Amino acid sequence: MTRPLRIMGVLNVTPDSFSDGGEWFSFEDAVAHGRELAAQGAALIDIGGESTRPRADPVPEDEELRRVVPVIEALGGAAQLSIDTSKVAVARAALDAGATYVNDVTAFRAAPELAGLVAQRGCECCLMHMLGEPRTMQDDPRYDDVVAEIVEFLGERVSAAVAAGIDERRICIDPGIGFGKTVDHNLRLLQELDALCVLGRPVVIGVSRKRFLGTLTGRPEGDRVAATVAANVAAFERGARIFRVHDVEPNRDALAVAAAIEAAS
Secondary structure, three states, X not given: OOOOOEEEEEEEOOOOOOOOOOOOOOHHHHHHHHHHHHHHOOOEEEEEXXXXXXXXXXXXXXXXXXXXXXXXXXXXXOOEEEEEOOOHHHHHHHHHHOOOEEEEOOOOOOOOHHHHHHHHHOOEEEEEOOOOOOOOOOOOOOOOOXXXXXXXXXXXXXXXXXXXXXXXXXXXXXXOOOOOOOHHHHHHHHHOOHHHHOOOOOEEEOOOOOHHHHHHHOOOHHHOHHHHHHHHHXXXXXXXXXXXEOOHHHHHHHHHHHHHHHHHO
């Protein structure tokens, strides 16, 4: 079965996210940018109030709620809304406010009861692989076989989510590019992405503006659009279907062409 291609626009309501920290921290700026992402073609808007960049510090629950809930309420109807959180209370408030997708970088390990909430609400979710936690994940990431280990991890997390009552059809998986991986790990995961597709769930890819692209191109964070597009097209050709990006329009256009070429073959 062919899965639909979806663009997930990034909306970080934070002062310290790795690429756009502070740009959309005010309520007015966040809402305006969310509407712009939708206008550019984002089917999903992923709203986060806590940075998960390398060495990021945790954000208190009440502060995370203050950042994201008003924005979600204001963006209702613009696109499908996703809450990027690992906290049950934040996810619950976000779902009450209008979100229908939970993006958890810990794959329900930080708060196993979050799986029960997702099951109860019948919403979509994304389970991501991360080695360790944000403050330490890039210290010295090591794997015996990065692809095999992440396929095994995500398969186990899908099984755990289903056991908690989540409809398997509502589960997406993300290999966690840059979350406890070296440049070589990231490249191998992208090269062998079809290995994740055997799990039968839509694969989410988040390469947008990431450090490994800067290592490969020598360009700063704000000038990695072309590199992001190249990586996303390669990921699409290997089976990814949801693309989490800061720059919606260029990725939308490139992926639309790649999809048309695939459909014509």
